[in-house]
Amino acid sequence: MEVVVECLCGKKYSVDSTTVNEFACQGxxxxxxxxxxxxxxxxxxxRQAWQDAGDNVKRKAAVAEQASDLRNPHALPLLQAAAQSGVREAxxxxxxGLCRYAGAGQELLFGWLRQGALGVTRLVSAFKETGFPEGVDFLCDAIDAGKLKENQISECAAFLGESGQPRALATLKALRRAYPAQAGILDNALAKLAHLDESATEIPENAKLIPGRPSQAAEPARKGCMGVLLFLVLVVALAALSGCDEVKRKEFAGVLGTVGLPPVAGCEVEVYEASRFASLESAQGRIGQGIxxxxxxxxxxxxxxxxxxPIVVVARPTTGATYLDFGAAGNPLVPFxxxxxxxxxxxxxxxxGESTVAVTPLxxxxxxxxxxxxxxxVGPGPLRFDDRAVGSCNLAAASSFALVxxxxE
Known part of the structure; x- marks a missing residue:
């Protein structure tokens, strides 16, 4: 009996199923x-139903659903055609359907993600628009297995935070420890899950180890009376100081951030109070700086x-500042x-407190x-930096790259 075998590369074959069990695609x-x-x-x-559907969106979507229900590698070429059709519902x-098909279906999906043919933002949109209940578990499994890159993780963090699921909480907390550069995005996502665990918004200890910041590790207490006496002397001294001046808080108050992705090392960073910011050529309004x-x-x-x-954070090109070019052979250092x-x-x-910021081309x-x-x-002078004007421009730039x-931040 002659049957049709279709390959993902687009080639089709007609073979005798009674004499042939498997063969290699010539393409x-x-x-x-x-x-x-x-x-x-x-x-x-x-295949015939797909062709007959023409421009009927619902019929094409129905065919894609039926193909995904087969959970069979022979249905993958049809699902690939549906995914590349441009018909949103299909x-x-x-x-x-590919997410539900563990093994061959998911591997096809991960292949598209690796190649950049599919964005995580588009995948999340599919989960939301179809009400796919297993979307959170799929993304968490993919993250735990190392299938997603750091930038792809940032695209789905908000979705995980909005899910309200304990599985998402565990994954986001692990990501917060692993990717301090994504602090702003991950903290926002974790804040939405604080009702599940009060520790969701706590900053991991390893993320607090910031260059130039004194170590918070406590010295081991001395044994015996001398340690007790030293402690009492310290308490009395602090009490005396509090009567004449406010003791400086131990907590850090300022801006924690990153420059670039890939990161730029040895770069001068300046912070300006926005209402007094004049231009990139002026130091007017500068309230802090670092490297x-x-x-x-x-x-x-x-x-x-x-x-x-509002504040303006400026990363200035600096002699000796460099970043790794991961797109070039050998990952050479590029001067900034x-x-x-x-x-x-x-x-x-x-x-x-510890406010986070990312200074990037975006x-x-x-x-x-x-x-x-x-x-x-936007209004004259400082009104340009009004919350609504800044937020509108920031989110407009993000949406241009399918980010939300x-x-x-």
């Missing part, structure tokens, strides 16, 4: 198996006088020096857009 060399007669008839019916059905470490991280303390105000323009991020409001795009807005729309998070 891509994949090993192809031969379906039995019943499966051949089901697939032929679905694409959603195909993506969800990034080898991982692109920085910490800059700020005065409480700046609480509640005077031949480049500064990168900038605008934070809508500094809320005190946040710079948002800054440039903000500075080019006509005064007739503030690129500066």
């Amino acid at each position: 891509c060399k994949r090993n192809l198996s031969v379906p039995d007669l019943e499966l051949h008839k089901q697939l032929a019916s679905l 694409v959603n059905a195909a993506l969800v 990034t470490d080898s991982f692109g991280r920085f910490s800059i303390e700020l005065s409480e006088a700046n609480l509640g105000r 020096d005077g031949s480049r323009r500064p990168w900038v991020a605008v934070v809508r409001q500094w809320l005190g 946040s710079t795009l948002a800054f440039e857009s903000l500075m080019r807005q006509p005064s007739s729309e 998070v503030d690129p500066a």
Whole structure:
């Protein structure tokens, strides 16, 4: 009996199922198996239904759902066609179907993610639009197995946070420890799960080890009376100081952040109070400065006088500053020096404590857009840095790249 065997590379073969069980594709060399007669008839019916559906969106989506229900590698070419059809409902059905098909279906999906043919944001949209209940578990499994890159994780963090599921909480907490550079995105996601665990919003100890910041590790207490006496002397001294001046808090208050992705090491970073910011060529309004470490991280303390105000964070090209070019052979070091323009991020409001910020080309795009807005729309002078104007430009820049998070935070 002649049956049709279709390969993911697009080639089709007509073979005798009574004499051939498997063979190699002449195009891509994949090993192809031969379906039995019943499966051949089901697939032929679905292929014909797909063609007959024409521009009927619902019928195409129904065909994709039926193909995914087969849970068979012979249905993958049809699901691939549905996923690449551009018909949103059919694409959603195909993506969800591949997620449900453990093994070959999921591997096809991960292949698209690795190649950049599919974005995590689009996958999350399919989960939301179809109400796919297993979407959170699928993403958590993928993250735990190391299937997603750091930038892909940032794309699905908000979805995990909105899920309200304990599994998402555990995964996000592990990510917070593993990726301190994504602190802003992950903290926002974890905050939405605080009702499940009060410790959800706590900053991991390893994330507190910031260059230039004194270690918080306590010295082991001395044994015997001498240790007790020293402790009492310290308490009395602090009590005396509190009567004449406020004791400086041990908690860090300022901006923690990263420059670049890949990170830029040895880069000068300046913080400006936005209402007094004049231009990138002026030091007016500068309230703090620092330099990034080898991982692109920085910490800059700020005065409480700046609480509640918008701030501008500028990463200036610096002699000796470098980043790794992961897109080039050998991952060479690339200078971030005077031949480049500064990168900038605008934070809508500094809320005190350990506020996080990411200074990247995307946040710079948002800054440039903000500075080019006509005064007739955003208002004169400091009104340009009003929460609504800053938020609008930041989110507009993010949406241009299919992101739903503030690129500066």
